[in-house]
Amino acid sequence: EAGVAQSPRYKIIEKRQSVAFWCNPISGHATLYWYQQILGQGPKLLIQFQNNGVVDDSQLPKDRFSAERLKGVDSTLKIQPAKLEDSAVYLCASSHLPPDTEAFFGQGTRLTVV
């Protein structure tokens, strides 16, 4: 079974630039998550989709972050404009519908904002 695919693996941008990350979840997983993991911390949920609908985006900085999951499969997370504090690893995860809570994670995209 293929895992969660993310791209790119690394990205370096200047502040105020924009960036987009892509995620392809495990086939058949209805739930997709985007997490932000700052160095030394645990992952923080940014947004959770069920199919193509948003379940929770309460911690997504909506003035600069946006995410979509067209057709309920692939997803993109965009930051525009980026700030220095956005430097982090952005993890995508997917799972079956609740109450199954095991999330399968991609390798993440390491973003450095300079």
Next chain:
Amino acid sequence: KNQVEQSPQSLIILEGKNCTLQCNYTVSPFSNLRWYKQDTGRGPVSLTIMTFSENTKSNGRYTATLDADTKQSSLHITASQLSDSASYICVPHSGGYQKVTFGTGTKLQVIP
């Protein structure tokens, strides 16, 4: 507010030794708790899941315990190996679509 505290923050042990990692949480209601292992540069991987009715569960050299009354869990690693070097993250869950709160993790380093 749901909170998860893990201790110690970091730990260095000799290969072959045992260690125990702690997790205290305030998630309510409580449905289950997972321990994840996160290797450097990789996403977390689930090690074990415990429901509120379970006290102990083993997965190879990993043994997790849960006390739902005191809202504490531990992860015991027996006969540590170099490959155990990673961050271990505790994740209690309220069930359903409740937001999941990840602990900050314990960074374990096993040295030869």
